[in-house]
Amino acid sequence: MNKISTKLAAAFTIAVFIMEGLLMLYLHDNIIDSRIQEEFQSILSRGNSHRDVLEERFSNTTLHHIALMESKTETEVVITDKTHHVIISSKKLTGGMRELISESPNSFPREGRVIEANWKDVNYLATVTSFKNGADEGYVYMFKSASPLRNLIRKLNGHFLLAGIMSLIILACIHFLLSKMLTRPLINMKEATEELSKGHFGVKLPELGKDELGDLSTSIQTLANDLETIQQDRTEFLATISHELRTPLTYVLGYANVALRDEISETERKEYLTIIKEESKTIVTLIENLFELAKIDENNFSIHQEEIPSSPYFRKIINKITPAFKSRGMGLVLSVPDEFSFHADPIRLEQIIMNLLDNSLKYSKPGSTATVIARQHVQEKLDLTITDQGIGIPADELSQVFNRLYRIEKSRSREFGGSGLGLSIVKELVEAHGGQISIESEPNKGTSINIIL
Ligand SMILES: Nc1ncnc2c1ncn2[C@@H]1O[C@H](COP(=O)(O)OP(=O)(O)OP(=O)(O)O)[C@@H](O)[C@H]1O
Ligand SMILES: [Mg+2]
Structure with missing residues (x-):
């Protein structure tokens, strides 16, 4: 989990997930809301058109006509007088309907109002409109079963759930691809630097093009190549140095052995010792020079x-x-x-x-x-x-x-x-x-x- 690839992909996935979640929530609420509004609007306008008819002509025929018309539709109508006493209804009233009618307010705007909007729990959605035709006053109640609306919303929720699951699956695929493919170069580079730190300089990174990752990869490759050259140079240099030191030291050793012999003359001994001195001087100069170079290399000389x-x-x-x-x-x-x-x-x-x-x-x-x-x-x-x-x-x-x-x-x-x-x-x-x-x-x-x- 502490892999950079996983972190990167997780950050991306979470961001997209939140964005998508918010978007879906917003869409879901809006669609349902406007659907419900539409529903109420349609019942209200139906009630209003009955009101218009009743205000034009209030008669038994009209009342029967309205009740008959509504009995053939999904909506029900109940017409009462001023005291909420039922004059006619398109269907036999249920207890819930009676309760709503008795509890309904007496004054409201002319375009009527919703008196039951709790579509989740009740059987009927209901609206009320008032009419006045001379002495004949009363209310037109419209009822509509809430279950079609509930079904519709259930279906809608199902669609949203499906879309949510689909996008989660797609997101998971993108997550997988991201962590595998986009960050593959990063993992390669990490492995390459690990190899470098172990002293294996022969690493090969693939060409990655001209972006930041590509630049980084090229830099690491250059570093690896440089380190390889330095290592080779150093090995070569050390070999040469040991050779350089061995030659004068062999002389010193050889002449020292000869000078130690008892049978040689004093002049010979002096001659050998002089050679030893000269060779030693060479060694000292060589070492001094090497030290000088080492100081320059280490940059600690100014x-x-x-x-x-x-x-x-x-x-x-x-x-x-x-x-x-x-x-x-x-x-x-x-x-x-x-x-x-x-x-x-x-x-x-x-x-x-x-x-x-x-x-x-x-x-x-x-x-x-x-x-x-x-x-x-x-x-x-x-x-x-x-x-x-x-x-x-x-x-x-x-x-x-x-x-x-x-x-x-x-x-x-x-x-x-x-x-x-x-x-x-x-x-x-x-x-x-x-x-x-x-x-x-x-x-x-x-x-x-x-x-x-
Ligand atoms: N002025 C010169 N004329 C001819 N050959 C030269 C001259 N300068 C340098 N060289 C040649 O170049 C080689 C390298 O010179 P360099 O000064 O690095 O080493 P060196 O003189 O042999 O040893 P050191 O300077 O460490 O005592 C010498 O061995 C020599 O053969
Ligand atoms: Mg020289």
Whole structure:
């Protein structure tokens, strides 16, 4: 009973039921009422026409004529004098009739009045009209059996009951169809979300068209597909990470075992320990980078944008990294054609530049030069390009360098201790600024990365 489908259908059914009930009640009462009115009107007008005849000519013949006429119809007539004394009647009077006559009022409008209207319980409906013809005064009573009216109303009630039952059956069918068919999609969606919460992302919902239900269904389907992709990515990512960690750790373990041997010389031991130290550094950097990415993923790191004046800011960063370039025999040039200021998080932007310059440094030959060009893009926005004359990236791999743990020729970058996380961190940071990053590269010519913040 707490199914949404049942509730929806029940609400609809109850509403229609109440509406229909009220309508039928109204119709029923109106029809019966007008039927009864018609009945009384017909007896009254009959009485009135007898009155007219009597007022025109009051004689025994007329009286007999009226009584004879009424004895052939469904109605009965009783004519009395002023003191309710019966002069003539179309039928032998019953006790009930006498009672009505003796109790009837003496004054009423000329068109007469109803003196017995209780059609449910009495035998006769009755009306009275008065007549006056000179000295002859009296009353014309009309009686009509109530049972034909009762029968008619009973029949009418029967019809209404039948109509009521029919509409209840139809309503029940609609209720059933509503709860089954209209709300089927809702149930499907509920089941789909339950599957999702259990971690089964391969759900398939049917196409439902363009209404609100359809939109909801499409959203749930999209959510399911996204979750499936995320799950696959995560599994893949974890597999790569464990692989990445296992390689340096195998080195560490292997060299530690060798270094522990008694028979090796002190110089050899030092050499092995140095390798262990280097590999451990790689592991630490890798884990730090992964942690950085995890923070970005969880959205619990924030960008604190500040207004930064271009030249002093870039100059400071370039000065910091120039020694590393010098020691590799490489040049580093900064160009800020026009002085301007822009909005960015200074610490995060430094992280971005350091990562990119670290790549230029690692993947270039001694003697080449890296260039940093900072321009104003539009108001308060930075257009930064870092270009090197390094080994470049093959065109078919360009699209993948921003992926986590992606490296080109793993063995080649292994000697530089690269883990393949630098560019993915850069990309996340740029996107956290609401900026864009693009890369161009040609093998053996160099690489150029452009950032708009
Ligand atoms: N300027 C560049 N010139 C040539 N190749 C590059 C350049 N920048 C990146 N690459 C290639 O793209 C790959 C991904 O770069 P990324 O910075 O993400 O990782 P990494 O430098 O290997 O490791 P990390 O930056 O995490 O220490 C690198 O392995 C490298 O082969
Ligand atoms: Mg890098």
